Amino acid sequence: MYQYNEFDRQLVKERVDQFRDQTQRFLDGELSESEFLPLRLQNGLYIQRMAPLLRVAVPYGALSSTQLRKLADISRKYDKGYGHISTRQNFQFNWPALADVPEILNELADVEMHAIQTSGSCVRSITADPFSGVTPDEIEDARPYAEILRQWSTLHPEFAYLPRKFKIAVCGSESDRTAVHFHDIGIVMTKDENGETGFEILVGGGLGRTPVIGTSIRKFLPKQHLLTYVEAILRIYNQLGRRDNKYKARIKILVRALGAEKFTEMVEQEWQHLKDTPSTLTEAEISRVSAFFKPPEYNLNADTSKSIQLNENKEFSRWYSNNTRRHRQPGYRSVVISLKGTGTPPGDISDYQMELLADLAEQFSFSELRTSREQNLVLPDVEESQLFEVWQALKSNGLATANIGTINDITCCPGGDYCSLANAKSIPIAEDIQRIFESPETLDELGEIDLKVSGCMNACGHHHIGHIGILGVDKKGKEFYQVSLGGGVGESAAIAKILGPSFSQSEVAGVIKQITDLYLELRTPEERFIDTLDRTGIEPFKEKIYAKTH
Amino acid sequence: MPKLIKENQVTEDDWLLVSADEANNPLPEGKLIVPLELWNERQSVLLARDHELGVWLDSNQAPELIGDRLSELALVAINFPAFTDGRGYSYAQVLRGRLNFAGELRAFGDVGKDQMFFMKRCGFDSYLLPDEKDPIAALQALSSFSDTYQSAQDQPIPAFRRNG
Numbered sequence: 045m046y047q048y049n050e051f052d053r054q055l056v057k058e059r060v061d062q063f064r065d066q067t068q069r070f071l072d073g074e075l076s077e078s079e080f081l082p083l084r085l086q087n088g089l090y091i092q093r094m095a096p097l098l099r100v101a102v103p104y105g106a107l108s109s110t111q112l113r114k115l116a117d118i119s120r121k122y123d124k125g126y127g128h129i130s131t132r133q134n135f136q137f138n139w140p141a142l143a144d145v146p147e148i149l150n151e152l153a154d155v156e157m158h159a160i161q162t163s164g165s166c167v168r169s170i171t172a173d174p175f176s177g178v179t180p181d182e183i184e185d186a187r188p189y190a191e192i193l194r195q196w197s198t199l200h201p202e203f204a205y206l207p208r209k210f211k212i213a214v215c216g217s218e219s220d221r222t223a224v225h226f227h228d229i230g231i232v233m234t235k236d237e238n239g240e241t242g243f244e245i246l247v248g249g250g251l252g253r254t255p256v257i258g259t260s261i262r263k264f265l266p267k268q269h270l271l272t273y274v275e276a277i278l279r280i281y282n283q284l285g286r287r288d289n290k291y292k293a294r295i296k297i298l299v300r301a302l303g304a305e306k307f308t309e310m311v312e313q314e315w316q317h318l319k320d321t322p323s324t325l326t327e328a329e330i331s332r333v334s335a336f337f338k339p340p341e342y343n344l345n346a347d348t349s350k351s352i353q354l355n356e357n358k359e360f361s362r363w364y365s366n367n368t369r370r371h372r373q374p375g376y377r378s379v380v381i382s383l384k385g386t387g388t389p390p391g392d393i394s395d396y397q398m399e400l401l402a403d404l405a406e407q408f409s410f411s412e413l414r415t416s417r418e419q420n421l422v423l424p425d426v427e428e429s430q431l432f433e434v435w436q437a438l439k440s441n442g443l444a445t446a447n448i449g450t451i452n453d454i455t456c457c458p459g460g461d462y463c464s465l466a467n468a469k470s471i472p473i474a475e476d477i478q479r480i481f482e483s484p485e486t487l488d489e490l491g492e493i494d495l496k497v498s499g500c501m502n503a504c505g506h507h508h509i510g511h512i513g514i515l516g517v518d519k520k521g522k523e524f525y526q527v528s529l530g531g532g533v534g535e536s537a538a539i540a541k542i543l544g545p546s547f548s549q550s551e552v553a554g555v556i557k558q559i560t561d562l563y564l565e566l567r568t569p570e571e572r573f574i575d576t577l578d579r580t581g582i583e584p585f586k587e588k589i590y591a592k593t594h
Numbered sequence: 595m596p597k598l599i600k601e602n603q604v605t606e607d608d609w610l611l612v613s614a615d616e617a618n619n620p621l622p623e624g625k626l627i628v629p630l631e632l633w634n635e636r637q638s639v640l641l642a643r644d645h646e647l648g649v650w651l652d653s654n655q656a657p658e659l660i661g662d663r664l665s666e667l668a669l670v671a672i673n674f675p676a677f678t679d680g681r682g683y684s685y686a687q688v689l690r691g692r693l694n695f696a697g698e699l700r701a702f703g704d705v706g707k708d709q710m711f712f713m714k715r716c717g718f719d720s721y722l723l724p725d726e727k728d729p730i731a732a733l734q735a736l737s738s739f740s741d742t743y744q745s746a747q748d749q750p751i752p753a754f755r756r757n758g
C-alpha cells in the first residue's frame with residue numbers, strides 16, 4: 045500500500061486545520077450556510093435527512109488493517125457503531141455531529157486518511173479494481189497510476205470549482221470491474237506494439253439523469269503524459285462546461301454539445317501547450333510510487349493441490365465457489381466478504397465486524413483489504429489452505445453470506461432512509477428482494493445476476509448498469525419504482541432499458557421474481573441471465589410482466 | 595471601501611474599476627480597469643490617455659480574447675460573479691502560462707479567504723475583497739498550505755520532481 049511521507053502527512057494535517065477554521069467560522073455565524081456548503085462538500089460533508097454524512101476517501105479501495113480499526117473506533121466514538129461502503133469505494137459515516145467532524149478528520153489523518161474531495165464540484169477520489177495486483181487478467185497494476193492521479197488532483201488549485209463533480213476511474217485488467225465507461229474520464233491501461241504501457245482515454249461517460257457511455261478520444265497515450273493530458277481535458281471542461289443548469293453541467297453534456305471530434309481537437313490543442321512541461325511523469329516517480337505496490341512476500345510453498353475445494357463441508361464449498369476469486373499467485377485466492385446479508389442495508393458494516401476483518405486481514409492477508417464498487421470488502425491475498433479457517437471466523441460473525449455475484453449481492457444507495465435527495469426508499473426494496481431469493485438453491489440456480497437499486501435519478505446505486513436496475517421515482521408524492529433490464533460494464537457496456545410503467549413498493553419483489561422465472565424458462569443450459577436477455581431482447585419480459593399486472 | 599490585497603499586504607487601491615453599467619459615462623480620471631467591451635470599442639482613446647490601463651474579463655470571457663493585445667495592459671482583472679464559478683482559475687493559468695502575461699493579475703467579485711490560496715497558485719497577485727470580508731484573515735489564508743503536489747504558476751515544478 046502507499047505510505048505517506050512527511051510531505052503527504054503535513055498536507056493532510058494542514059487541510060484539517062483549514063477545515064477546522066471553516067467549520068468554526070460557520071458555527072460562529074461568520075460564514076453563511078450557502079458559503080459553507082461548497083467548502084464542506086469539498087471535504088466530504090453532506091447534511092442529510094437526519095444528520096451530517098461524512099464520506100471518507102478510500103483511494104482506489106485500498107485499506108489497511110490499521111485504517112479499518114480506526115474507522116471502527118470512530119464509528120463507536122462519534123457515530124452509532126457502524127459505517128457504509130459507497131459505490132465509489134469510499135467509506136461513509138451516517139451520524140457524526142458537525143462540530144465533531146474536524147476532530148474526526150484529525151484522527152483519520154493519524155492513519156493516513158482524509159475526506160478531501162469526496163464530494164463537491166471537484167475531481168473526486170479515484171477508483172480502481174479491488175483485485176488490482178492480484179487478478180490473473182491484469183495488464184498492469186492500476187494502483188500506482190491511481191495514486192499518482194490522487195496526488196495530482198488533491199487540492200489542485202485550478203479545478204476546485206468545476207461546473208460539477210468529476211469522476212475518474214483507472215482500469216488495469218482485461219475484464220473491467222471499474223465501470224470505466226461510465227466516468228467523466230475513464231483511463232484504460234493498455235500496451236502498444238512494443239509492449240510499452242500507456243492508456244486509452246475515455247471521456248464523457250456517466251450515469252445520473254442522462255446516462256452516457258464514454259467516448260474514446262485517444263487510443264494510446266504514453267504513460268508519462270498522463271497528468272498533462274488529464275489536465276488539458278479538465279481545463280477545457282472548466283472553461284466551457286455549462287454552469288447555468290446543474291443537470292447539464294457534467295462533461296458528458298459538453299462532449300455531446302461540441303461533438304466528440306471537436307472536443308478531442310480542443311483537448312489535443314490545449315495539450316500541445318502542456319505536453320512535456322514539468323508535470324510530465326518521470327521514470328523515477330513511476331517507480332517510486334510503484335514500489336509501494338510490490339507483491340507481498342507470498343509463501344512460495346503454498347499448497348496448490350486444491351485439496352481444499354474437496355472439503356466435505358457443503359456450505360464451505362458453496363462459499364468458496366461464490367465468494368473467492370482466482371489469484372495470480374499459485375496457492376492463493378482473493379476472498380470477497382459479502383456485506384449483503386438479508387436484513388442489513390447493503391454495504392453497511394458494524395464496528396465489531398470491522399475489527400474482526402482488520403484482524404483477519406492482519407492474520408491472513410498481509411494486513412490489507414479493498415473496498416469494491418459492489419459495496420463489499422475484499423481480502424486480496426489469502427492462502428488456499430487457510431480459507432477454511434477464514435470462513436469459520438467469518439461465519440461465526442455473520443459475514444460468510446455466500447451470495448457474491450448473485451441476485452442478492454445487491455448494490456444499493458442509502459436512498460430515502462438517509463438521503464435528502466431521494467424520491468423513494470431503496471434499502472427496504474433490497475431487503476424484499478433478498479427475502480424472496482434467500483435460499484441457496486435458488487441463488488445458485490439463477491447464477492450471475494447483477495441487481496442495482498438507486499433512490500433517485502442521481503443513480504448512486506448505478507441502476508443503469510445493473511443487469512436488473514431499479515430506480516425510485518416520485519409519482520404524485522408516492523414512492524414508485526421503475527425497473528430496467530440489460531445494463532453492463534466493460535466489453536458489454538450498456539445502459540439498461542426501461543421495462544415499462546413503474547411499480548409500487550409492494551409489487552417490486554414480485555416483478556423481479558417474474559423476471560427470473562421467465563429467465564429460467566427461456567434459457568439454454570449454458571446461458572447466464574444476461575446472455576438470455578441479450579438473445580431474446582426485453583420484449584418477452586415486457587409481455588410477461590405487463591400482461592398480468594396491467 | 596473594498597479592500598485590496600497585493601504583494602502580500604493590505605494596501606490602497608490606486609486603480610478605478612469601471613463597471614459594465616458605467617461604460618457609457620465619460621471616462622473618469624486616473625488609472626482605469628475597463629470592461630472588455632469598452633476596450634474593444636474605444637481602444638485608441640484609452641491608449642491615448644496618460645495612464646496605465648487595465649481591462650477586466652467577466653467569467654465568460656476567455657483570455658484568448660485579449661491575447662494579442664496584452665502588451666498594452668498593465669493589469670488584467672478577472673471577475674468571480676460567484677466564488678463557485680471557477681472559470682477564472684483556468685483563465686489565470688492561461689494568461690500567465692501560455693500568454694505570458696507579466697502585469698498585475700487581479701481577482702475581484704466574490705473573492706474570499708477560502709479561495710485565495712488557489713487563486714495565488716494560478717497566478718493572481720492581487721485580490722479585491724468585498725466590503726464585509728476581513729482582509730487580515732484573508733492575507734493569512736494565502737499561506738494555508740506550506741507545500742503542494744502539483745505544478746501551477748507559483749511553483750511550476752511539481753513535488754515529485756523536487757522531492758525525488
Ligand code: SF4
Binds near residue numbers: 466467501
Ligand atoms: S441515488 Fe439519489 S437517493 Fe440514492 S444516494 Fe444518490 S442522491 Fe440519494
